Amino acid sequence: MKILVTGGAGFIGSALIRYIINETNDSVINVDKLTYAGNLQSLKEIDSSERYTFIHADICDAQALETIFSVHKPDAVMHLAAESHVDRSITGPAAFIETNIVGTYVLLEAARKYWQGLEEAQKDNFRFHHISTDEVYGDLPHPDEWKEKCELPLFTEKTAYAPSSPYSASKASSDHLVRAWQRTYNFPTIVTNCSNNYGPYHFPEKLIPLVILNALQGKALPIYGKGDQIRDWLFVEDHARALYAVITRGEVGETYNIGGYNEKQNLEVVQTICKILDEIKPQETSYSQQITYVADRPGHDRRYAIDASKITQQLGWKPQETFESGIKKTVNWYLNHLEWVENITSGAYQDWINENYEQR
Numbered sequence: 001m002k003i004l005v006t007g008g009a010g011f012i013g014s015a016l017i018r019y020i021i022n023e024t025n026d027s028v029i030n031v032d033k034l035t036y037a038g039n040l041q042s043l044k045e046i047d048s049s050e051r052y053t054f055i056h057a058d059i060c061d062a063q064a065l066e067t068i069f070s071v072h073k074p075d076a077v078m079h080l081a082a083e084s085h086v087d088r089s090i091t092g093p094a095a096f097i098e099t100n101i102v103g104t105y106v107l108l109e110a111a112r113k114y115w116q117g118l119e120e121a122q123k124d125n126f127r128f129h130h131i132s133t134d135e136v137y138g139d140l141p142h143p144d145e146w147k148e149k150c151e152l153p154l155f156t157e158k159t160a161y162a163p164s165s166p167y168s169a170s171k172a173s174s175d176h177l178v179r180a181w182q183r184t185y186n187f188p189t190i191v192t193n194c195s196n197n198y199g200p201y202h203f204p205e206k207l208i209p210l211v212i213l214n215a216l217q218g219k220a221l222p223i224y225g226k227g228d229q230i231r232d233w234l235f236v237e238d239h240a241r242a243l244y245a246v247i248t249r250g251e252v253g254e255t256y257n258i259g260g261y262n263e264k265q266n267l268e269v270v271q272t273i274c275k276i277l278d279e280i281k282p283q284e285t286s287y288s289q290q291i292t293y294v295a296d297r298p299g300h301d302r303r304y305a306i307d308a309s310k311i312t313q314q315l316g317w318k319p320q321e322t323f324e325s326g327i328k329k330t331v332n333w334y335l336n337h338l339e340w341v342e343n344i345t346s347g348a349y350q351d352w353i354n355e356n357y358e359q360r
């Protein structure tokens with residue numbers, strides 16, 4: 001299979017491409033605009049493979065996409081390209097509307113036109129897999145406020161959409177477009193909605209890498225509000241395996257929720273990282289002394305938690321890492337890859353991109 005992956009230089013996209021090239025015989029065409037979040041160094045271990053091709057392009061560029069489809073003739077699309085950071089969506093939503101909504105529309109149209117021209121057998125096997133987030137479902141009740149006798153609810157594939165941030169609203173819009181293209185044009189789409197990912201090569205603006213790196217640099221470890229927001233954490237390599245199970249065995253028109261069965265309060269996540277660092281890189285005082293509470297994010301959802309029973313029952317996927325094993329691997333990875341971090345945070349990598357790629 002030849003898979004066109006969008007956003008493959010990002011955190012999850014690069015984990016997916018490393019998985020496909022290392023663990024399968026499939027080929028990948030990686031289409032990425034290389035925004036601040038795109039990093040080709042995350043693909044170094046596979047970029048010399050004959051089964052891997054990188055194309056620097058914007059998913060909002062219809063002409064570029066038309067050429068890519070006609071030259072490379074993919075059997076499937078896995079669409080991960082997005083603006084993905086909630087805080088950035090609050091201070092500058094325009095890029096989120098442009099890439100996540102307009103970009104998904106442009107990509108859908110380019111893929112649909114290409115698909116319509118395929119021979120029947122190839123047309124039947126073609127898939128467009130849209131990768132989305134559990135944040136489209138909004139907020140779940142928090143244990144603090146739960147007075148019912150039954151268990152706390154989880155997000156299922158049938159939960160109504162109620163996004164809270166410009167980021168999640170833009171992802172919800174793109175999910176709706178993808179479903180409409182399936183229903184209206186019979187275009188063979190599948191949607192997955194996943195919980196918070198963590199692991200190697202995560203851009204250091206997100207909670208877990210930010211805390212690890214700030215801790216090592218003696219900086220404050222910022223916690224929004226009381227730190228009692230709950231997220232369901234999934235190790236990124238487990239997500240990559242789930243995505244591959246869906247593209248190869250998922251049913252057209254279906255949605256699959258993907259989660260880690262690891263509900264943790266943000267404060268607990270930060271304290272766990274401090275404890276691991278206290279053990280493997282001790283300093284005079286515990287790293288937890290660096291925890292600092294900051295004003296909460298506007299519209300901050302209190303709890304996300306996924307019911308992933310459908311993908312487990314129907315496709316046989318379940319996470320391999322526990323939070324305890326995955327977070328240890330992640331902390332150790334950052335300790336051993338400070339050069340990767342230095343490169344992207346110092347601007348050296350962006351300078352290299354500017355020298356080697358025309359900026360779009």
Ligand SMILES: NC(=O)c1ccc[n+]([C@@H]2O[C@H](COP(=O)([O-])OP(=O)(O)OC[C@H]3O[C@@H](n4cnc5c(N)ncnc54)[C@H](O)[C@@H]3O)[C@@H](O)[C@H]2O)c1
Nearest residue numbers: 007009010011012033034035037038058059081082084197
């Ligand atoms: N990170 C999470 O915890 C999480 C959880 C569930 C779902 N998701 C979804 O998974 C996908 C990937 O997330 P991520 O964390 O890897 O994001 P990321 O921000 O790390 O990477 C996004 C990638 O998309 C590229 N990109 C951005 N705009 C583009 C454009 N216009 N054209 C082409 N490429 C463009 C960037 O250069 C980057 O390589 C996103 O769609 C996100 O909504 C993320």
